[in-house]
Amino acid sequence: MSMTLRSNRSTLTQFLIEERRRFPSASGDFNALILDVALACKGIARAVAYGELAGVMGNHAAADGGSVNVQGETQKTLDVLSNDVFMQRTEWAGNLAGMASEEMDLPYQIPAQYPRGNYLIVFDPLDGSSNIDVNVSVGSIFSILRAPKDVMESGRDVVEADFLQPGAQQVAAGYALYGPTTMLVLTVGDGVNGFTLDPNLGEFMLTHPKLSIPEDTHEFAINASNARFWEAPVKRYVDECLAGKTGTRGKDFNMRWIASMVAEAHRILMRGGVFMYPRDTKDTSKPGRLRLLYEANPVGMIMEQAGGRASTGEIPMLTVQPTGLHQRIGFVFGSKNEVERIERYHREPVNVELANPLFAERSLFRD
Ligand code: AHG
Ligand code: MN
Ligand code: MN
16 A cells, blocks of 8 residues: 555664664664564464464364463463464574463473573463454563573573562563554553554554553443452442542543453553452452463553553552562552552551442442
């Protein structure tokens, strides 16, 4: 299309090269890694787009029957395929010391035939995979960390502890969203930029420079079927939203739930909002639904870099010291003032119900 040919938008490659000029001593490894990740995402976007035509729908059939990942969740064919694409596109170039993924129990070692590099990547190859079979947006999420010094020096195998770095130490984070258009949203620690895949050129083009999240919102996202398991501060917050104009908030709220966190994150980046998958009492062995290292930390860095806020509900997500590769955590993110309000509710005394007549008398979500 002529629009494509005349476009003077930057490609992702151009954007990365121009960013790098600010760091004359940088080796270029980092840019090469991001471009490999982008290529993996283009590959996954095509697989997702072909869907049933490519025979990639449904559950993954392992040799021993169905397959279940380390989280105890059934793997979709596309979960496994996306994981393979990520590994294959990033393992060969000598930029990585190792990787870890939602779909792999243990850290993945760079095969012996390839050189090892200075970065670690942690990823959720396909987020929202319960939505694949119903043709709703899914995405890939990634977090890039520096390998510990002794890994860089010795080239030794990576172990779980190497990945257990607080989110504030991420070098970069991003996601690809496979929706009506394919987008790549990236932060390298200097704001957030969004790129749209141009299907004619096969290139990600900078379409959404310097994204910023409105501080206020009247839109929230939470899986309300868990209401009876929520802790009091979350109940209070949602009740106040539901009370709308007639309650203490004095304004009506709108609600969304896509069940693809990556798509919710994107909506919030585009127009504000707050997302909650809080810690709850549904299953006490799982302190939250989402995973710290490859869901909460990368999305958290993007939120903070766009002027939003990311929290456990109590403390900033990026300050959490991880204790396990697949650790779950309560996650609240989005428009700054709403996230801060939710954090404040967590700090206030637990018997807030008494101070809030809405909770007891008018709540839709009463126990
Ligand atoms: P994944 O597909 O990588 O396992 O992640 C799914 C997550 C997240 O994307 C979404 O917000 C949440 O699970 C959906 O949870 P519910 O099924 O409770 O709606
Ligand atoms: Mn996920
Ligand atoms: Mn996933």
